[in-house]
Amino acid sequence: MIQELQLRLSPRDASNPHTIKDAAARKCGINIKKINAIQVLRRSIDARGRNVMIQIQLVIYTDGDTPASIPPVEYPMVENATPIIIIGSGPAGMFAALKCIEKGYRPIVLERGKDVRSRRVDLKSLSVDHIVNPDSNYCFGEGGAGTYSDGKLYTRSRKRGDVDGVLRRLVECGAQEEIITDARPHIGTNRLPQVVENIRHRITEHGGLYLFGQRVTDFIIKDSHIEGVITSSGEKYTAAAVILATGHSARDIYALLHRKGIMIESKAVALGVRAEHSQDLIDHIQYGKEGRGKYLPAASYKIVEQCAGRGVYSFCMCPGGYIVPSATDECQVVVNGMSPSSRNNRYANSGIVVEIHPEDLPESYHKYGELCMMEYVKDMEYRSWIAGGKSQCAPAARMTDFCEKRASSSLPATSYTPGITSADMDYVLGDFVAPRLREGFVKFGQKMRGYYSSEACIIGVESRTSSPVRIPRDATTLSHPQISGLFPSGEGAGYAGGIVSAAIDGENCALAAINYISGK
Ligand SMILES: Cc1cc2nc3c(=O)[nH]c(=O)nc-3n(C[C@H](O)[C@H](O)[C@H](O)COP(=O)(O)OP(=O)(O)OC[C@H]3O[C@@H](n4cnc5c(N)ncnc54)[C@H](O)[C@@H]3O)c2cc1C
Structure with a gap:
């Protein structure tokens, strides 16, 4: 017999295959020995309540039934093919x-x-x-x-x-x-x-x-x-x-x-910064005061707001990750994020970007026709390079300093290896993106308490979110x-x-x- 069911387990119980099997047997009212195999279909975290729980959707196989294996694709030899x-x-x-x-x-x-x-x-x-x-x-x-x-x-x-x-x-x-x-x-x-x-x-x-x-x-x-x-x-x-x-x-x-x-x-893009917090802070915001503990993964977040008619949102959040230099040419500074499979670095970073449409661009870009957005993005990356000191060192500010319109006299430690330097982020981001980002960060802080913080760093410029x-x-x-x-x-x-x-x-x-x- 094949039976599909949902389990809701503590992170600790969900980390142990035997406890999962035991919980499945109890839920179905059968002896655990009758289960031939278990196949997990989906595993997700429910962090809405006081206690974080893991939801598991699974199939149990009993009475001689076993999961059918899906054969890998057979590839022919194509050396002489079209x-x-x-x-x-x-x-x-x-x-x-x-x-x-x-x-x-x-x-x-x-x-x-x-x-x-x-x-x-x-x-x-x-x-x-x-x-x-x-x-x-x-x-x-x-x-x-x-x-x-x-x-x-x-x-x-x-x-x-x-x-x-x-x-x-x-x-x-x-x-x-x-x-x-x-x-x-x-x-x-x-x-x-x-x-x-x-x-x-x-x-x-x-x-x-x-x-x-x-x-x-x-x-x-x-x-x-x-x-x-x-x-x-x-x-x-x-x-x-x-x-x-x-x-x-x-x-x-x-x-x-x-x-x-x-x-x-030409098409719309989204442009902004990488925001970096300590992973510990994000874990506490998302999982509650107990934090991540031993059995939960590094927490992530996804956040979106409307600011002055445009979406401001998190993009490609990297829990336990690093900010990396993603320029493809000289005279550009571009940041993006990555993380190892264990997501065990002490920083959490995410792109925080503002959507921008071709019609939002200053008049001077329209002479480039279909390439207007590409030229705009190029200019922002060039500004980032200038503000960073003409190297892969990236321009940065404390989140609160940026929002309160003052230069940062010091910066928090960062995962970005080429280094960061305190810079005028209004110059880097321009007057379409900067005010919307400011509004966005303050609103994010109202939704996720602790997110809006002087210990958070914003690093520019996150500009390769999609094709221009x-x-x-x-x-x-x-x-x-x-x-x-x-x-x-x-x-x-x-x-x-x-x-x-x-x-x-x-x-x-x-x-x-x-x-x-x-x-x-
Ligand atoms: C640092 C970083 C982190 C990311 N993290 C994630 C993530 O976690 N999850 C996710 O879903 N997406 C992530 N993305 C985005 C994701 O990588 C892209 O969406 C995806 O790779 C796009 O695939 P693609 O094949 O269309 O183009 P690409 O991956 O960009 O591949 C294009 C290829 O074309 C080659 N090429 C370019 N021009 C030429 C030419 N003239 N001649 C020959 N070859 C050429 C390039 O060298 C490149 O190998 C990340 C991107 C970056 C930069």
């Missing part, structure tokens, strides 16, 4: 490549950056020596922007594709099994590089081509049809379909599309409306926001490209 070019090896590119192989097509993945291991050396030099390699950094390189991240796998894209399939592929490639059942799954920056490397091996072992150091600099287009691409080394690659999955930081790709008269659209440009595509064929055979994909094209949604969009674009090729 090629499909994929630009970018982020989640969209990697999952597009896997889908191509599954369907019998040969992916040619062109990646401007380096493999995960070589990339690590450049990340170190970014943090320690403040040197930005424009092809190898926190956004560019194998695995894309998601590799050295928190690896949070939350998504609202369930209707757009097979989320569980994406999670299963990640587990098959080395991610922890719990990501399938956790309500708020994450992998952690210490584990992601291995997972990304294993995905590459899977692709190359089945005949896919994976090339690093291949920055695409031009498209080969004939009669409004894409025939291939040219890379910075002068190499030409041709195929009947090209999936463009270059992420939200590939400004050279947006400039190329614009220059070639290929339709793009949308590359249009037909809703059914997913092809660019003007250039046939070109499939804009993932976050850079404006169709995803996060690892899982980008992966799903990559899969969908691979299927669309295959449909297009087979219908030709």
Whole structure:
């Protein structure tokens, strides 16, 4: 017999498989020995009451029944199959490549950056020596922007594709099994590089081509049809379909599309700062006066307010994490966050950002046309670099000083390794974002007591929350409306926001490209 049920257990009981089994047996009124297996479907934390509880949705198997195992995908050898070019090896590119192989097509993945291991050396030099390699950094390189991240796998894209399939592929490639059942799954920056490397091996072992150091600099287009691409080394690659999955930081790709008269659209973004608190404080705010204790994970938060007509909200919160330098070029300071799987650092950081629409921009940006938002974001990152002292040192202020409009005479300790410096955050953020952030922080403090604090630090500028440009595509064929055979994909094209949604969009674009090729 197969029976589904819900349990509500203390964090301690929920940490022990035997206690869970025992509680399930008691709830069903059966002897524990009758249970053959238990399968946890979902696990979530309920911190609303005085005592934090864990809710577990599970299935128990009795009377000879056992869970059916889902077989892994069988990949054929595609070395001599029809090629499909994929630009970018982020989640969209990697999952597009896997889908191509599954369907019998040969992916040619062109990646401007380096493999995960070589990339690590450049990340170190970014943090320690403040040197930005424009092809190898926190956004560019194998695995894309998601590799050295928190690896949070939350998504609202369930209707757009097979989320569980994406999670299963990640587990098959080395991610922890719990990501399938956790309500708020994450992998952690210490584990992601291995997972990304294993995905590459899977692709190359089945005949896919994976090339690093291949920055695409031009498209080969004939009669409004894409025939291939040219890379910075002068190499030409041709195929009947090209999936463009270059992420939200590939400004050279947006400039190329614009220059070639290929339709793009400007879109809203969200920009602000990383707010950093002690994790202990966030644990106490979220879990109550007992704090986290031994059995609960580092607490997270999600918060949103309307301030002067625009949303101000937390973005990519990293419990027990680090703030990292995410610039992709010189003369920029950009911050983002990541955390290890254990989330055991003593800081909690989150992007706190204000939504900004093209019509909110000062008149001077409108001359850039569809690239207006990209130019605005670039300017804010440049200001951040100036205010930080023209290095990867980031401009910062105590939260209360910023809100009370005074300079910080000292700053709290931070997880941001290149260092922070007290700066005029009004200059960094400009007069659209700064006042709304101020209002937002005060309101957050009213909702989460202790959040608005002089011990909290705000660090600028968090500007890579989404793409400043949308590359249009037909809703059914997913092809660019003007250039046939070109499939804009993932976050850079404006169709995803996060690892899982980008992966799903990559899969969908691979299927669309295959449909297009087979219908030709
Ligand atoms: C520090 C950090 C932490 C993050 N944390 C999380 C998180 O916890 N959870 C989450 O869901 N999301 C997180 N994100 C966002 C997430 O990483 C992105 O949403 C996701 O990676 C987008 O996938 P993508 O494949 O569309 O693009 P990307 O991951 O940006 O990949 C694009 C790839 O294209 C390559 N490329 C760019 N231009 C070219 C070119 N001209 N030629 C060849 N290759 C090119 C790049 O090198 C890159 O590898 C984080 C991002 C950062 C930077």
